Amino acid sequence: MTVQMDAAALQAFLLRDFGQVAADFQVERADLAGVTLRLRVTAQHLRPGGTVSGPAMFGLADVAMYLAILSRIGPVALAVTTNCAMDFMRKPRADVDLLAQARVLKLGRTLAVGDVLLFSEGGAEPVARAGLTYAIPPKATGPN
């Protein structure tokens, strides 16, 4: 088994289909173990108190899992998030990037499930974790 899309293919997909936010994200790695995605933390992602905002963390986890699914099934733009359960465990640093490690735990015919750990770059302990479910449109898992 190999990935359908590697890091370069995922980055190109982001640029084409999510132009608005693509510049925030850098795909660091995409293999069968999952995807590592970087959020380039800038002022727009921060909150008073010098930390990364909740929506920015949610968005990073969501995009990382989306790309981890696409790396397996190919460029299906229509998978939609149906559920996200997220634990916010530590305050992310405002002065370094945020890295998401996403892995796919189930790739079914209609649902894909996975989880994500978020780390402030250079930190050993995760700042947040998330479990996410995506609905996959009919036929998306067939040959593309």
Place this chain on the structure above:
Amino acid sequence: MTVQMDAAALQAFLLRDFGQVAADFQVERADLAGVTLRLRVTAQHLRPGGTVSGPAMFGLADVAMYLAILSRIGPVALAVTTNCAMDFMRKPRADVDLLAQARVLKLGRTLAVGDVLLFSEGGAEPVARAGLTYAIPPKATGPN
């Protein structure tokens, strides 16, 4: 029992402590049953395909619950989200505002728990729901 902060007090709090995003939000109602918060949907909240983005929905739910807790305990800027479990059920409309109805289910000494329903304005069916937990800093629930 009465609320410690009404809609006007919550709106003033948002402006002072969350200047960056305060303009996006309008507190519509704040009473013992909870808080209704409006997200003024603009281009920055949209995603390709003509819908409101996941991070924008998450942010709305998070701020609505935060304000619902503050309306009960007063202006404590330090409560932090520790958990959010969210179901995305329907595609929000891109051309109307999004309304959050938040209610507090538990207000403990160290944890507050509540849930939120999100509606596209004028819609009868919720587009998303969330359960959220906040950690409350020591003494925050005492007299302010």
Place this chain on the structure above:
Amino acid sequence: MTVQMDAAALQAFLLRDFGQVAADFQVERADLAGVTLRLRVTAQHLRPGGTVSGPAMFGLADVAMYLAILSRIGPVALAVTTNCAMDFMRKPRADVDLLAQARVLKLGRTLAVGDVLLFSEGGAEPVARAGLTYAIPPKATGPN
């Protein structure tokens, strides 16, 4: 719109398809607003410390939502729980029954989503809340 199965029909369904646990549960109400289900709390549901166990609360929430979905779509024995996010807020009483109030928030072609509040009988405050998602097998939502 009316329910496909009322309280008596749901109770009969439980007895036939879930004989093992049916005696624990009593359907109190089933209408378009949702289902109220009683767990007859006995020694087997308790934990040291005089409270209802987590698995017993989970099971009650899960069965209540399952019945709430069936009341809408008819006796489809194959819907399966895909996700449950549960907040445990207060210690349930060991000496009274536990009541679940379940409501369906979305009834889609392949997924159903709802939430549940659990109360110790006679208590004003919920002891737990849950959001649940069920996968519905193909054709289950068509005419039965």
Place this chain on the structure above:
Amino acid sequence: MTVQMDAAALQAFLLRDFGQVAADFQVERADLAGVTLRLRVTAQHLRPGGTVSGPAMFGLADVAMYLAILSRIGPVALAVTTNCAMDFMRKPRADVDLLAQARVLKLGRTLAVGDVLLFSEGGAEPVARAGLTYAIPPKATGPN
């Protein structure tokens, strides 16, 4: 850093404080990476259709995480589950035991957070995953 309680100490703790259910569980491993807990699957854990029930899976995940926390902080009987978000991904086998792999992601002063994967013994793919939060009573994390 070492664990405060190893597999044998955790098993003894289960027997003493959870006599009612201790016989269902076998602690297979307890080290800094986490805890592996076996559920001896018997008829009482099964559901019609030949699979392990949801409450049995929930209970296994909950006990596994509880023991993973205790292995770090010592025999504190009072930590309580405040949140559990669980994805049910595959049907567990009825004819083999269920194994939980729990890891602690955060061990704070008042909250502990971790996640759990459940496997049917011998299976390569997880049947379920859970994220759990525990409230730790004051002083529990200090010297015991």
